[in-house]
Amino acid sequence: MAYLSSGGLPEEKVTARMIRHKALNYQIQDGVLYRRSFLAPHLRCVDAEDANYLIREVHEGICGLHAGPRMVVAKLMNAGYYWSGMHLEAEQEIKKCDSCQRHAGPRMVVAKLMILYR
Incomplete structure (x- = not known):
């Protein structure tokens, strides 16, 4: 969530790459984290x-x-x-x-x- 909101990544390259890759499936709307879904609307993360x-x-x-x-x-x-x-x-x-x-x-x-x- 920190990466999506501010763009900050850890200094470790492997961890940063993993976060960047996983962040493609998520998005933030009005301060709430949602997971993108192919067949349904975005799913709210709880x-x-x-x-x-x-x-x-x-x-x-x-x-x-x-x-x-x-x-x-x-x-x-x-x-x-x-x-x-x-x-x-x-x-x-x-x-x-x-x-x-x-x-x-x-x-x-x-x-x-x-x-x-x-």
């Missing part, structure tokens, strides 16, 4: 706190379906949100859902136990 809230709202909110991580991420991207690692975070948050664990098959219950006891 921080970890907002991401956690969005996952929980789509998964178990008023219209929540208690769907799997793939569907939750697809719904969030269709709603116009993005953050790096969204698939992994959605999977971890869904494995914590008590209702899903009560009605899930044995494979999902074991996955939850592995996360809780790490």
Whole structure:
């Protein structure tokens, strides 16, 4: 975001090249960072706190379906949100859902136990 707003790059050439390359996929509008998308409008980049809230709202909110991580991420991207690692975070948050664990098959219950006891 610092590179897009002010043009500043680190002095290390490899890091600067990587930032310059990744910055092509992003843009700043009115102080908000957006990721460019080919098939949809620009996706708003959110921080970890907002991401956690969005996952929980789509998964178990008023219209929540208690769907799997793939569907939750697809719904969030269709709603116009993005953050790096969204698939992994959605999977971890869904494995914590008590209702899903009560009605899930044995494979999902074991996955939850592995996360809780790490």
